[in-house]
Amino acid sequence: MKRTVGMIVAIGALLAGMxxxxxxxxxxxxxxxxxxxxxxxxxxxxxxxxxxxxILLVVVMVxxxxxxxAERKWSALMQQRIGANRILVFGNPLGGVPYLLADALKMLxxxxxxxxxxxxxxxxxxxxxxxAPVFMLFAVIPVGPExxxxxxxxxxxxxxxxxxxxxxFAISSVxxxxxxxxxxxxxxKAGLLGGVRAxxxxxxxxxxxxxxxxxxxxxxxxxxxxEMVVAQGYPxxxxxxxxxxxxxxxxxxxxxxxxxxxxxxxxxxxxEGESEIVGYFVEYSGMKFGMMFLAEFVEIxxLAGMxxxxxxxxxxxxxxxxxxxxxxxxxxxAAVGGGAFxxxxxxxxxxxxxxxxxxxxxxxxxxxxxxxxxxxxxxIANVFITGAVILIDPSLTLLAWIGLAxxxxxxxxxxxxxxxxxxxxxxAAHAAGHAGGH
Amino acid sequence: xxxxxxQDRPVTLxxxxxxxxxxxxxxxxxxxxVRNLFFARDPNPDILERRSxxxxxxLQYPEEKQPYPPGYRGLHRLVPREDGKPRCVACYMxxxxxxxxxxxIEAGEVEGDPIEKYPKxxxxxxxRCVVCxxxxxxxxxxxxxxxxxxxxxxxxxxxxxxxxxxxxxxxPPVSYQQDPWLRRxxxxxxxxxxxxxxxxxxxxxxxxxDEYCQTPGFSVRALAAEAKSRGK
Numbered sequence: 001m002k003r004t005v006g007m008i009v010a011i012g013a014l015l016a017g018m019x020x021x022x023x024x025x026x027x028x029x030x031x032x033x034x035x036x037x038x039x040x041x042x043x044x045x046x047x048x049x050x051x052x053x054x055i056l057l058v059v060v061m062v063x064x065x066x067x068x069x070a071e072r073k074w075s076a077l078m079q080q081r082i083g084a085n086r087i088l089v090f091g092n093p094l095g096g097v098p099y100l101l102a103d104a105l106k107m108l109x110x111x112x113x114x115x116x117x118x119x120x121x122x123x124x125x126x127x128x129x130x131x132a133p134v135f136m137l138f139a140v141i142p143v144g145p146e147x148x149x150x151x152x153x154x155x156x157x158x159x160x161x162x163x164x165x166x167x168x169f170a171i172s173s174v175x176x177x178x179x180x181x182x183x184x185x186x187x188x189k190a191g192l193l194g195g196v197r198a199x200x201x202x203x204x205x206x207x208x209x210x211x212x213x214x215x216x217x218x219x220x221x222x223x224x225x226x227e228m229v230v231a232q233g234y235p236x237x238x239x240x241x242x243x244x245x246x247x248x249x250x251x252x253x254x255x256x257x258x259x260x261x262x263x264x265x266x267x268x269x270x271x272e273g274e275s276e277i278v279g280y281f282v283e284y285s286g287m288k289f290g291m292m293f294l295a296e297f298v299e300i301x302x303l304a305g306m307x308x309x310x311x312x313x314x315x316x317x318x319x320x321x322x323x324x325x326x327x328x329x330x331x332x333x334a335a336v337g338g339g340a341f342x343x344x345x346x347x348x349x350x351x352x353x354x355x356x357x358x359x360x361x362x363x364x365x366x367x368x369x370x371x372x373x374x375x376x377x378x379x380i381a382n383v384f385i386t387g388a389v390i391l392i393d394p395s396l397t398l399l400a401w402i403g404l405a406x407x408x409x410x411x412x413x414x415x416x417x418x419x420x421x422x423x424x425x426x427x428a429a430h431a432a433g434h435a436g437g438h
Numbered sequence: 439x440x441x442x443x444x445q446d447r448p449v450t451l452x453x454x455x456x457x458x459x460x461x462x463x464x465x466x467x468x469x470x471x472v473r474n475l476f477f478a479r480d481p482n483p484d485i486l487e488r489r490s491x492x493x494x495x496x497l498q499y500p501e502e503k504q505p506y507p508p509g510y511r512g513l514h515r516l517v518p519r520e521d522g523k524p525r526c527v528a529c530y531m532x533x534x535x536x537x538x539x540x541x542x543i544e545a546g547e548v549e550g551d552p553i554e555k556y557p558k559x560x561x562x563x564x565x566r567c568v569v570c571x572x573x574x575x576x577x578x579x580x581x582x583x584x585x586x587x588x589x590x591x592x593x594x595x596x597x598x599x600x601x602x603x604x605x606x607x608x609x610p611p612v613s614y615q616q617d618p619w620l621r622r623x624x625x626x627x628x629x630x631x632x633x634x635x636x637x638x639x640x641x642x643x644x645x646x647x648d649e650y651c652q653t654p655g656f657s658v659r660a661l662a663a664e665a666k667s668r669g670k
Contacts, residue, residue, distance in 0.1 A: 077474040078467050080493045354471070358463045414458045 025053035064297040107290035122185035127291040130178020144338035186283035194280035198271035209258035211379035215386035229314030244311035263299040267359035304348035521631040525581035532573035540566035548626035560603040
């Protein structure tokens with residue numbers, strides 16, 4: 001009972017807090033826009049500021065910092081533990097959310113020690129360099145459809161450059177500088193190892209990451225993410241919309257695996273590798289460590305946002321979309337779309353947190369093998385096959401059929417092969433122990 | 439080689455495909471996650487089967503405590519009589535039996551009674567005590583018990599660990615029909631008290647049962663009956 005009340009209170013408070021924060025951001029942006037108009041700037045300036053504040057600060061930052069708590073609590077749930085519950089608010093742990101404040105306070109007030117032999121400039125620069133790029137990535141991800149507010153066209157994304165996807169590739173490549181610089185500048189063997197591992201791993205996975213999206217660029221004939229999301233709303237096979245995951249299921253898996261490797265989380269957490277080397281941030285403490293730590297969670301959010309926008313239909317609330325569009329005012333439809341985007345994003349972040357406890361850390365050679373021998377050839381083959389299919393049938397119908405066949409084949413093989421293994425001594429007991437859940 | 443080492447099982451096709459295995463693992467982890475998210479184990483530690491649909495069995499220690507087993511030897515206590523005096527007759531049996539020599543007794547004579555003795559001082563050094571329970575076994579008068587179900591509490595200084603008769607004397611009073619001070623006129627005890635004690639005296643137990651040898655209020659049978667009544 002107490003637990004249910006706590007959950008409801010925590011979730012309600014979070015939603016209310018996000019709404020209030022968004023409102024405050026929009027009010028602040030409106031005031032700024034008023035000032036800007038007086039100084040002679042175009043009125044659309046206000047919408048841009050509002051989006052930058054709301055989407056980056058509220059959506060990304062709040063979600064990422066909540067994920068630090070979720071990492072503890074969700075991991076605990078998966079492992080039959082209780083998780084963080086020692087901070088009580090009126091006798092209720094509130095799902096561990098108060099730990100957010102405690103963590104922030106701890107990070108900010110901890111003594112920041114740094115090694116005497118560090119290269120000072122790079123050492124101080126590295127946390128910023130690892131934090132800022134991942135934060136920038138979210139700028140091109142559309143959170144909702146375009147709406148008209150007070151006569152202004154407002155796109156619910158911070159920026160919409162023509163080179164949307166290329167911007168993503170470019171900025172996500174920059175993110176590696178933070179980690180490798182941090183490892184190098186701390187003048188620590190373990191840190192250096194972590195930095196070197198991070199750079200080699202991330203540079204490898206850049207390749208398959210980029211190539212996996214070429215098929216999508218060809219199918220939607222654009223690099224801009226907002227246009228891609230709009231294109232995913234059109235039906236292609238009867239009632240089925242042209243979702244990225246339908247047109248390019250193989251690319252979805254390749255992209256997810258590669259981007260997951262880019263976030264440096266388990267099972268790809270070799271740069272960190274707590275049990276062998278502490279990782280590239282071994283010499284960092286206090287808020288400098290906190291930024292590197294938070295960057296990881298921002299990366300999770302950004303990866304979830306990218307996958308949603310590219311493959312899962314972005315803000316399209318796929319179910320009942322026609323009815324919703326017909327019966328709701330555009331503003332409310334945009335709100336529903338934003339909610340759909342957030343729901344999909346939360347599901348994907350949950351999936352990423354779950355994968356961490358599902359898969360053990362890969363060995364280093366296995367990581368390189370997975371990238372160069374499996375993902376990269378698959379991505380290249382995907383590019384050629386998609387190109388040929390689009391050449392044959394530019395209406396995407398054939399591509400959708402092939403994608404559907406791929407999905408059916410995949411599900412079929414998995415279902416056939418995923419039945420419980422033939423019971424053998426030792427291994428079977430192990431599996432049964434897991435299934436029974438002690 | 440004298441014996442064959444167990445070899446790793448050859449990897450099957452299903453495991454080589456890798457993805458079906460991930461899916462299976464995903465199912466297992468999701469199962470745990472959902473069950474622990476929506477269900478919680480019963481916070482009442484007296485329930486034997488505490489996890490409902492949740493897989494979680496954690497006992498949150500300071501708030502929830504596991505009941506000790508019936509034979510648990512906790513902190514000592516001196517059993518009082520109905521008139522508030524200890525049952526102890528200062529016979530030194532416990533102090534003699536104690537392998538750690540942690541019991542110190544000073545005997546005193548009861549005012550006006552030529553036979554009875556009582557402990558003027560009865561001190562147990564809980565730091566030296568090895569919690570063997572020999573004192574309880576040795577006592578002929580059921581005057582010392584270890585049925586409090588408490589740990590020796592922590593203190594800042596050694597002196598606080600020396601429990602004297604004022605700290606030891608607690609718990610419900612007990613009288614037996616065989617008690618010598620009930621079977622003869624005892625001038626040391628007020629007449630009214632003596633009558634009350636004789637009225638409430640029980641036969642001396644020959645078999646150790648819940649009621650006599652365990653923590654007051656603790657009963658395995660009651661717990662089991664309660665768990666059974668809850669459908670388990």
